[in-house]
Amino acid sequence: MLTAADLAVVAFTLRIAALGTVLIIGPGIAVALALARYRGPGKSILETLLSLPLVLPPTAVGMLLLSVLARRGLLGRWLDAAGIQVVFTWKAVLLATMVMAFPLLVRSARTAFEEVDPRLDGLARTLGCGPTAAFFRVTLPLAWRGIVGGTVLAFARALGEFGATVMIAGNIPGRTQTLALAIFQASQVGRDDRATTLAGVTVLIAFMTLWTAEWLTRRRNRRVAT
Amino acid sequence: MIEIAVELPLAPFELRVAVRLGDGVTAIMGPSGSGKTSLLEAVAGLRPRARGRIALDGIVLLDTQSGVRLRPERRRVGYVPQGAGLFPHLTVMGNVRFAARGAGSRVRAAIESLELAPLLDRYPATLSGGEQQRVALARSLASDPRLLLLDEPLAALDVALRERFVPYLLRVHDEWKVPVLYVTHNVGEALDLAEAVLLLRTGTVEAHGPALDLLSRPAMARAAEAGIENLRHGRIVAHDDQGGTTRVQLDDGQALAVPLSSSRLPGEAVNLAIRAEDVLLAVEPLRGLSARNIIEARIVTLDRVGPDALLRCRAASASGSEPRPWLVRITPSAVDSLGLVSGQRVWLAIKSHSVRLL
Structure with a gap:
């Protein structure tokens, strides 16, 4: 059964995944909308760069992050001067999950925005809405399904993040160890029972997540389609 | 403006x-x-x-x-x-x-x-x-x-x-x-x-x-060529089951026989359409014709529309300040051989089956 240490790992993982997801929703929607509406040069380069973490080995992404954040790295130097320690702390776990989940959210949300008839935004304007109101009353509700879907995917990805995390946060029990890392460690040291239990918990969480998303989008769908 | x-x-x-x-x-x-x-x-x-x-x-x-x-x-x-x-x-x-x-x-x-x-x-x-x-x-x-x-x-x-x-x-x-x-x-x-x-x-x-x-x-x-139609609004007057027609009175007072439509109640408002090319035109009073609707009218304007001629005719019986003209589309050779000119008296014939209730 679950020990106190197991429960702590589960709680830490959920907290990190939830926080990471919440933090990328706003920027993710903004970037997705910009990509959907932007029609200028460099669009495809931008899209490719943003999707890169999806296809790179997570350890490679982790390595890049590490080189940027290391004490003598581009950002690390500045963080170090400010007395902020990121590498091998929970902040690194959070950062790794955010970087890995961000492209998934952007991808779904961008497709959702692209599927909204762009004339509807203009129509809302002729009906007296400013650009912000038109976005919140027309474009956003119509892209809702894709955004929820993307958010759920991002959350699921954050739950399971391994490669990038292990590179920049290590696998420190009680400090940076998430479910995915704990399963790996348990199996490495021959604690197969613990690894199996934690894997079971992971399955349960993932199932609940997907099912909730399904329910959220289904409920909304029923009103619009037929 | x-x-x-x-x-x-x-x-x-x-x-x-x-x-x-x-x-x-x-x-x-x-x-x-x-x-x-x-x-x-x-x-x-x-x-x-x-x-x-x-x-x-x-x-x-x-x-x-x-x-x-x-x-x-x-x-x-x-x-x-x-x-x-x-x-x-x-x-x-x-x-x-x-x-x-x-x-x-x-x-x-x-x-x-x-x-x-x-x-x-x-x-x-x-x-x-x-x-x-x-x-x-x-x-x-x-x-x-x-x-x-x-x-x-x-x-x-x-x-x-x-x-x-x-x-x-x-x-x-x-x-x-x-x-x-x-x-x-x-x-x-x-x-x-x-x-x-x-x-x-x-x-x-x-x-x-x-x-x-x-x-x-x-x-x-x-x-x-997409088609020019006479669109009219009127009311059902009565049904003639034997004759297979329904009588409609248009807003300008003109009565029309249309295909039997017994599902509509007398007094009910209807919109109907007649293609401009489905209106026959004669320069003498008509007798012995199967068309159920004959309207005495006067040509108001006569225009060339593509290969055809388009006439606007005002019904003699039409009431109201500005009754809608009937649009009639015929060939220019018909215009020539009948010697049609504006102001001329004509008779328009409309088969009841040319009238479509909308």
Whole structure:
């Protein structure tokens, strides 16, 4: 059964995944909308760069992050001067999950925005809405399904993040160890029972997540389609 | 008075339109890709690259020289695009009151004008094309527009629905007193609805004038082949089961025999349509003819429309200050051999089966 240490790992993982997801929703929607509406040069380069973490080995992404954040790295130097320690702390776990989940959210949300008839935004304007109101009353509700879907995917990805995390946060029990890392460690040291239990918990969480998303989008769908 | 003097670069050409339009209904016609929709969008404020001047009754919407460019939400210009453009996530009620969350009376009036009460809880995906157009029109009206822009509101509808929608458009114009710019490909519609026609070709004004004057232009002839119809409103008088006909009295007093339609009650309002080419014309009183409807009339105008001749005839019995003329389409050789001229007395014959109840 679950020990106190197991429960702590589960709680830490959920907290990190939830926080990471919440933090990328706003920027993710903004970037997705910009990509959907932007029609200028460099669009495809931008899209490719943003999707890169999806296809790179997570350890490679982790390595890049590490080189940027290391004490003598581009950002690390500045963080170090400010007395902020990121590498091998929970902040690194959070950062790794955010970087890995961000492209998934952007991808779904961008497709959702692209599927909204762009004339509807203009129509809302002729009906007296400013650009912000038109976005919140027309474009956003119509892209809702894709955004929820993307958010759920991002959350699921954050739950399971391994490669990038292990590179920049290590696998420190009680400090940076998430479910995915704990399963790996348990199996490495021959604690197969613990690894199996934690894997079971992971399955349960993932199932609940997907099912909730399904329910959220289904409920909304029923009103619009037929 | 609507002043438009805009320039807008489009892909293959530049839209350059400078006109002053009246407060009635102006039909905007012209071949596909001549800039009709772009013109409407420029007026609505949806084309940021439009330059020039647009003013409505002296209220300046755009004047690039003095740096005025009212945002679309400040223009009070109602726009109904092709395909209605309803918000799919909102009910009919949600759509209609989208603009005017406060002003309930306008919303109620718009719902009443367009007879939307039975549809209010439905979502756009469940509506027919004609219903969607009515909702879109009501949504624009509820926003209290100073001008209505309609982009082919009838294009997506089949003929029967199309004719059922026309009375709503006429009612909107009469009741709400809003000037209307109306894009259409259909000459019959333009004749029915519009006082003036603006004809565009590759972004420039080819012609602008009263609807009927333009019909004689060759550019309109091809469009005219789409069909010109006599649309009439009337009431059921009685059914003749033995004779297989239903008697209808039109608003101008003219009685017509139409195919038996016993499901409609006497007194019920009906709209009906008769193709201009289905009206026979004789220069002497007719006897011994199977056609059930013979109308004595006088030729008002005689125009050439493409390969055909289009006559407007006023019924002798028609009452009312300005009865609608009957449109009759015949070949020029018939005009020649009968020696038809304006002012001449004629008899129009209409088979009851040529009358379609809408």
